[in-house]
Amino acid sequence: MGGLPLRRSRGDRDAVVSEVVTAGGPSAAGGATEDADGVASGGFASLREQLTGAAEAFAGSRGDLGGILTGLVDDVDRALREPLEIFPVCHHSPASALAMVRRLRQKQPSVIYLELCEDFQPLLTELRNCTLPVALQAFASELHGHPQDWAPLSVVAPITAASAEYQAISYALETPGVELVLVDRSTDHVFQWLPREPRTGGAEPATDEAESATDEAGLHGDAVGLEIGDLRPGFAELEEHLLHHGKVRHWSEWWDQYVEQPLVGADYDTYRQVMVLIGSLFRRLRPSDAEKLDRDEDRERFMWTRMREHLARTGIDRGRALYVCGAFHAASRVEEFGSDAPVTEFTISDRTPTKWLYGLIPSSHSAIEAQFGLAPGSVSIAAATWKKAVTKAGVKPFALTGQRGTSAGRAAAPAPGPAGSGRRAAGAGAGAGAGAGAAMLPATPSVPVDRLSGFLSQPPQLDDRDEAELLGWCVDIVRLARKNGYLSSTADAIAVFETSILLAGMRGRARPTPYDFQDAAVTCIEKDGVPGRRDVRRLCEILLGGDRIGSVGYDALPPLARDVYDRLKPLGLDLESRTIQRALLDLAGRPDLAPASRLLWRLRYLLPADAVRPIMGERRLGETASLQESWDLAIGRYQRSLIELGYEGVAIEQVLEQRLRQSVRATDATAATALAAVEDAILYLDSPTFVAELGARAVELLEAERTVDDAPAVLRRIRRLLAHYRATEPELPAWCEQFVTVGYAHYCTLLPTAFIDEQTGVRQVAAMLGFLFSLESLALTLGCDRAQLELAVQQSHPEVPAKLALVWAAGTQLGTVTRVELRARCDDLLDNPLVLPAFPQYLSGFVQALEPVPSLAPFVVEVLSKAFARLPDPVLLPWLPSLITTLREQAGELVPTLVREAGRTFPGTLPALDAFVPPWEAASAPAAAPAAAVPAGPIADLLTTHPAATDAIATLLGVEAVWSESGDAGSSPEVAALLTAHPAAATALAALLPV
Missing domain, CATH: 1.10.150 (DNA polymerase; domain 1)
Structure with a gap:
């Protein structure tokens, strides 16, 4: 089937088939020249001889090439001889759908076996409440028996009006007495039969079905797609050969040109033979992937086992049944093939305890194309071909009664009964509407009639x-x-x-x-x-038809989705519309809209951002609710997401609670994520008990953490939560108090290690100090010990300049380092040319220290001013880019605080700048004259007897006490000045002591 495979002369046809087989390669040869029943002659004897001669003329001998060509015919012969009529189809094929309509009206089967997951059976009746295209979906979030890293699992099977399976479903559901049996493996078996390989990068497990694209507009999400009749070459070389000789760009165009268009007007027998021939060709010319082949064959064994079980259980005549499957499976050569096959031991494993949830989700032509790798627009073209073919053939397709977007076409046929004259007359009447070009045999013959030879050799007919x-x-x-x-x-x-x-x-x-x-x-x-x-x-x-998008009707929605629609009815909007609608809520004038507002905020949290988008109004901790709100709603466009929420619970509040609980119980959960969940629970749920549960989990996670990567987020969130509770509650919740005490001890323990750990950044260490200093008063009232913090800072000996600056800043907060000492250290850094290249790092540490020590802002401005004033241009200009980069990368959110302090310090006008004296220079006043010596007496004796007290007071005041060699305080100018300035204190102290 090369360049023009379905419309060539017989001689050219043989040559093209040879070219295709050559492209597949000798390794693709599979099967013998005879079928499983040993059929070597019959209705296709002439075609076998032609193919054998073509192989001998092309390759010089029959060999493997002859075996492949005759094997194709044997597969067709075997499928057509099966008493249980096999109807081969291709997914979303108008030719298959048209042939299905004709055959159903002619044969009127009483049982239809359909290749579709058997657990989808209860969903089929819900198709009446939908607008096609839609997809049957099975969803599982909690896995048992499957790898946990595969969760969640989702399987979809799209249904369109121009598909054979929809025609079969509509006929069975609309015709009394007809039974529809789904015989393919269950969705649980789909994943059971996959190799247990670990997933990487969050990708879906590899399957033999096509996988969806990640585009959200595809409507299928990340679900695994199931299609009936996946007909595509397994060899990339074969597909490339067909596209090249067919002069087309992609596979969808090749299929439409060389299969769909010729088969639309073909009779039923020709359609069956061509479809089985194509399925057999792609089956034999396929890569030698034993694992994938085993899965395909196990599916065929599964389906034939289910059909034989049903035939044995019901005793129905198999001549009144129809088996609808993909053309690939119609050419099956497994031992279990056929209703008369010998009974073999094929054990169907039990389903795992995984709980599967089922429903319908919207689909679209573009979603199907993305799911199965079809060319853009191919499904829309197929829909246009279907409408044209139905009009031309004069047939009335089947449709479900009451279904939106379609006109019901119930079969005008009585309930199936024993074959007789009445049934034959009804079948003739139904078949008469198929047109002259749709002449069909009244029954499948025991010996198939060769329709392939004439069809493949006839010239094209212009229309x-x-x-x-x-x-x-x-x-x-x-x-x-x-x-x-x-x-x-x-x-x-x-x-x-x-x-x-x-x-x-x-x-x-x-x-x-x-x-x-x-x-x-x-x-x-x-x-x-x-x-x-x-x-x-x-x-x-x-x-040509556009991207038709389906929708799920109200009655087919899960309870959660119906509840959402009911609770949003007061808004007066059409929530099923796919357009964006504006909702205006005057909560002051209409208090009855407050429940709808709360529901919209919850949907905002659970659905994609564009589904529910607030235009006016916000909800944050510490802020009162808005009196007026404005929303852009596109719930109809994101109906799939709303339906999948229904798989998780029966109410939005239940799903939100489950999501929050799962987030704090996840293996990668941290204290920061738990605090975020607490915030969300306060904002969107009215449940203090649930908030307390999440808060207790946050305490557990904080206590178990061994890193401080999330310290900034923890500090930011706990501050916000404490401010909220102080403003709204008479006292803090117990979990908040416990979180502060646990965090105080936890960060004190990790502080020395964080200072010397190269993996821990300056921002994280600053956040730890911010937690300890800003919540210190609360922690001390709850029983924490300040000595633990002092010891932690004393044990911290960093080598990185930025962290060293943090230690100095912490010392100023604790009182172990004075501002005079800190200023002297920075002056030494600026005076040392070897340290200047690293000075931006010190400055970054000081800026980060504004988080734990906000009062340090004037000092940071002073250091920056001194750097710009003292450094010469050759040093300053190369240093500026490094300074700016450091501030932007490590302290971007703290720079505004620094700018505000600089604006407060420096004058705002140019004239004032000329006379401006920096505060740090104005503070250094001229030295005072030496004070007079204190005469000897009781005070001098007191100071001499107890010098330690005097030393401590002098240290706190920032002066150094110098004692004379005789121990006389009066000879020390500092002490003399102190006594002169504060005589009352010395007198009072002397009165208390017996001196």
């Missing part, structure tokens, strides 16, 4: 309607382009028409396809620029 359709496309695309800002005209419509025909001819096609039309429109209209948001290719997709 006059195609030219009229192309003309309509050309006129409509020009009109649509004008509305979107393109300078298109009637000449462009003519150019698009002629270019479409030209491209089709260059690509060897009998008639232009929608893909040819797209290319021609882009070439003739878009030219070199796009004036608006939409390019011409997107306009063509809109013209």
